[in-house]
Amino acid sequence: MGRSPCCDKTGLKKGPWTPEEDQKLLAYIEQHGHGSWRALPAKAGLQRCGKSCRLRWINYLRPDIKRGKFSLQEEQTIIQLHALLGNRWSAIATHLPKRTDNEIKNYWNTHLKKRLTKMGIDPVTHKPKTNALGSAIGHTKDAANLSHMAQWESARLEAEARLVRESKLVSNPSQDQVGSGSAPLTNKSRAPQARPRCLDVLKAWQGVVSGMFGIARDSLESPTSTLSFQENMPTIPTVGLISNDFAGSCFEKPNQMQGLKENLDNSMALHEMMTYTTDEPWTADNIMEGLSDMMGCESDVQILSVAGEKSNANYSTGSFEDNKNYWNGILHLVNASATWSPVF
DNA sequence: AAAATAGACAACCGCGGCGCC
DNA sequence: AGGCGCCGCGGTTGTCTATTT
Numbered sequence: 230m231g232r233s234p235c236c237d238k239t240g241l242k243k244g245p246w247t248p249e250e251d252q253k254l255l256a257y258i259e260q261h262g263h264g265s266w267r268a269l270p271a272k273a274g275l276q277r278c279g280k281s282c283r284l285r286w287i288n289y290l291r292p293d294i295k296r297g298k299f300s301l302q303e304e305q306t307i308i309q310l311h312a313l314l315g316n317r318w319s320a321i322a323t324h325l326p327k328r329t330d331n332e333i334k335n336y337w338n339t340h341l342k343k344r345l346t347k348m349g350i351d352p353v354t355h356k357p358k359t360n361a362l363g364s365a366i367g368h369t370k371d372a373a374n375l376s377h378m379a380q381w382e383s384a385r386l387e388a389e390a391r392l393v394r395e396s397k398l399v400s401n402p403s404q405d406q407v408g409s410g411s412a413p414l415t416n417k418s419r420a421p422q423a424r425p426r427c428l429d430v431l432k433a434w435q436g437v438v439s440g441m442f443g444i445a446r447d448s449l450e451s452p453t454s455t456l457s458f459q460e461n462m463p464t465i466p467t468v469g470l471i472s473n474d475f476a477g478s479c480f481e482k483p484n485q486m487q488g489l490k491e492n493l494d495n496s497m498a499l500h501e502m503m504t505y506t507t508d509e510p511w512t513a514d515n516i517m518e519g520l521s522d523m524m525g526c527e528s529d530v531q532i533l534s535v536a537g538e539k540s541n542a543n544y545s546t547g548s549f550e551d552n553k554n555y556w557n558g559i560l561h562l563v564n565a566s567a568t569w570s571p572v573f
Numbered sequence: 574a575a576a577a578t579a580g581a582c583a584a585c586c587g588c589g590g591c592g593c594c
Numbered sequence: 595a596g597g598c599g600c601c602g603c604g605g606t607t608g609t610c611t612a613t614t615t
Contacts, residue, residue: 243584244583244584244608245584245608245609245610265600267599267600267601279601280601280602281584283601283602284585285583288583318603319604330602331584331604334604334605336581336582338581339581339582340581
């Protein structure tokens with residue numbers, strides 16, 4: 230049996246939306262909510278198919294859409310998440326508030342993909358195109374670690390996106406942004422009610438890594454800084470998470486430690502994480518718990534089923550104590566800077 | 574100035590997942 | 595249990611604008 234068409238195409242308009250059509254759709258949804266997309270066009274007096282209306286609403290008319298240029302942070306997030314998730318635009322979009330999957334997809338295809346290609350990085354695998362270079366300078370181990378981490382992070386993000394969806398489905402309809410009688414808005418139309426701690430750890434980690442490489446905030450905000458960021462990280466081209474032994478080796482170098490200290494404003498996310506997500510003071514132990522959340526997060530069972538044995542999930546080749554010392558070092562710096570630096 | 578080309582973004586299409594009956 | 599309908603996702607195409615020739 231063939232699949233029935235999504236709607237009766239005869240007499241339906243296609244192509245660009247006119248301001249009048251936008252107005253009709255907007256007015257209808259504001260008053261009634263979208264309800265069934267299939268039934269909406271007739272009720273709203275539009276000669277469009279329901280799918281077209283849904284797309285127009287989600288990608289253009291929704292009130293909570295941020296339009297305009299992507300920030301550097303957003304670019305980096307997209308690249309990192311793409312490295313982990315691939316072309317899972319909706320999953321990526323759940324981590325970029327106010328951006329639609331379509332917008333992110335377009336931006337990737339028109340800007341980021343080309344940029345990575347230019348840098349000699351395969352936009353599909355996120356690895357340098359010339360394998361010889363990587364192996365010649367001994368990056369095989371890091372690559373293997375990254376691969377593991379990518380698998381786990383991918384599974385984690387997948388589970389997280391699913392939970393976000395599920396939590397939205399059961400949320401109070403009165404929280405919807407349009408009319409009280411509206412059907413629940415789409416998954417992407419509402420921000421998560423509370424950001425899971427593990428996400429903040431990811432964010433913090435990225436900030437710390439930026440600090441390690443001596444990237445000043447100003448340069449982060451410059452249009453070319455993505456390149457410099459990537460160029461400074463040749464062994465891990467596009468993934469913000471790095472193995473702990475690699476991070477540890479950076480920390481062992483005093484000049485880079487100093488670099489981190491001088492660029493602690495890049496670690497604001499870490500400070501932010503430590504000040505708002507919990508009443509407990511942040512310690513190396515609960516940060517590591519957060520990192521552990523990143524691996525197991527909300528549903529160990531689901532992730533285990535996706536990604537294999539948990540014993541493979543070691544973020545680092547270092548010991549528990551090494552990790553603890555590592556985080557204690559960061560905490561010390563952040564706490565110190567919080568007291569003497571006007572940055573925070 | 575006109576044509577060709579490239580870039581950016583909006584919109585469409587087909588498929589898969591999920592829930593309902 | 596399985597058919598059916600709806601929704602959401604990702605790939606692709608279309609259209610408009612800017613830039614180059």
